[in-house]
Amino acid sequence: MTPLARHGDPIAAIATAPGRGAVGIVRVSGQGLAAFASALLGRELAARQVHYLPFPDARGEAIDRGLALWFPAPHSYTGEDVLELQAHGGPVVLQLLLSRCLEVAQGVLPRLRLAEPGEFTERAFLNDKLDLAQAEAVADLIDASTETAARSAARSLSGAFSTEVHVLRDALVHLRMLVEATLDFPEEEIDFLRKADARGQLSKLQEQVAAVLRQARQGALLREGITVVIAGQPNVGKSSLLNALAGAELAIVTPIAGTTRDMVRQTIQIEGVPLHVIDTAGLRESADEVERMGIARAWQQIRQADALLFLHDLTRRGDAGYERAEAQLAAELGQGPGRATRVIDVWNKADAAPEGVVGSGTAGVVLSARTGQGLAELRRALLQAVGWQAAPEGVFIARERHLQALQALRQHLRQALKWLDAPEPALDLLAEELRLGQQALGAITGEFTADDLLGTIFSRFCIGK
The missing domain is CATH 3.40.50.300 (P-loop containing nucleotide triphosphate hydrolases)
Structure with missing residues (x-):
């Protein structure tokens, strides 16, 4: 994973696949790119408008003519300033454009460097443009080998899976609030849990988790195949x-x-x-x-x-x-x-x-x-x-780590129910199981995620993504 100290560096890369094509893209992302864009292209660019112009080299001769798009922060894919140059898709042309970007940067943007695999999407995640499940769906959409898998990945990218996770999280947070209130104010002698039907809420939450897990298993089959x-x-x-x-x-x-x-x-x-x-x-x-x-x-x-x-x-x-x-x-x-x-x-x-x-x-x-x-x-x-059921339109793409997180949450909820149903309910242990369950759930969207996991996820992306 890119060290945290390097997340502030502006980055550049060829964002299209290697080889020849009709169109190729060079992408630059970072903070304060306006001066760099002007120095590179010899003019200022209007935000979110397409400009057809020459891409000059150091002698002022055109490397190519193409389209330039300027996205000031935070209204961009990464949440930073983003400049995209769309040229003809020859590998030599794109390499010349990328080299020219690095050359111009020496004077106005000295920290500009080549992007690492997945670093554009990683920045989108770090800048709250995408959560982790959506960021993974970017790679899954690119790698989809069937139409159904592509549609399911697109649903995850649009936030369908994350929405399900957030519904579970909100219900879990509400339940934790009730338990913590009972622990914090025992002298009030008010049975918050009984009056709020904590057991019913916990049982309903288990059913919701089981339903999301069933959908996620179908999504994992679409992603991994059989x-x-x-x-x-x-x-x-x-x-x-x-x-x-x-x-x-x-x-x-x-x-x-x-x-x-x-x-x-x-x-x-x-x-x-x-x-x-x-x-x-x-x-x-x-x-x-x-x-x-x-x-x-x-x-x-x-x-x-399988x-x-x-x-x-x-x-x-x-x-x-x-x-x-x-x-x-x-x-x-x-x-x-x-x-x-x-x-x-x-x-x-x-x-x-x-x-x-x-x-x-x-x-x-x-x-x-x-x-x-x-x-x-x-x-x-x-x-x-292999447990496949006819896929409704609501199936979203999922990964093995998502299944493991949901299974961990289900296990914590089962244990929480045991503590709640004990002859003498152990509310402190109940609260701990709920906390651990929320932590497992948060790992899906990146709310509770170790840095080494982020490094593993984004290192598998292509360079320009």
Whole structure:
């Protein structure tokens, strides 16, 4: 993270992605940039108006002609003075403009320096233009891999998630006020908590937290996506299933066992949820060193998967060797009475299976990767396995740290209810649980956030953001 002492430095950066483009932007932010802007462009700029003009170099010759926009503080993205130069998007042109900014600054703005990753958005947060959840939504919107994820990130950026957090905070603060009043004025012998229905308020707050947590879990799925591993014996149709789900020939398909020796990855989407699908090597004993390495990697991916498609071959049902290997794999994958809910049995080659094979003992999804039969049912089963519900427009993007904060708040509220319901209510411990709950909640929007966490968050942004 940028040291606090450097937050007062003016900063500059190329704010558009590397490479060629129609338009590129150089952005400068800091306090007192008016003199610098005039020295750089040779004229004063009207606030929040677009100016078409040349961008001169040290000899007065135009580096390029483009648009200049001037945003005096505090009416800017960062809350500081901001100058934006929009030029043609060639990397050389933008580097020349950035170098010219640093050159001019030597005389009128000597502390101007290159921005660090995420520093523009970090300043927006520090200057109360965005809270921390909104600042994170900026990066999530840029990184969104589906339309649903982008819309949800936009909702978080507009403050939808923060509004939910503030509603919880206000209810929690009111409850703390009642408890603190009871602790501060015991001689009044007024049961503030009973008359104010503190227990009812606490129970209602728990319900509200549970509702926000459910929404946040959906948002986290949109942001992170779901890692799905396709596993099974050789030649059960794993690569064909990956191709069918992706709608493209991504993996080589042959009747030769061991064709897939390493992982093949593809990201698809179902109902706007990103699915990172991984086709793995067939699971079997092998003397081939390369294939053994692929199988070892397959098991590593299986252990880390959010959902596992255990693929079976209907055309080989009844074959003694195949069934023995299936039973062994089922045991290793955690099948049986204590099976993990994340494992979905998929019975492939329904189009080629003998009559009567599909029936008892085929619990799961029956499909044909070749014809597409059963793919819609498989997609629904995948979303159900990871807890996805049809996303209403109200879903907002969320991160794992948001889920952890909400879960911590829920745990503190549970403990607070225990202290309140004790035969002799321990109000001081009740008050402490409520305080800790508010602190956990405040970490979402940045009201109670360690500096090292801020550094981790903003360091993952791109330079110009």
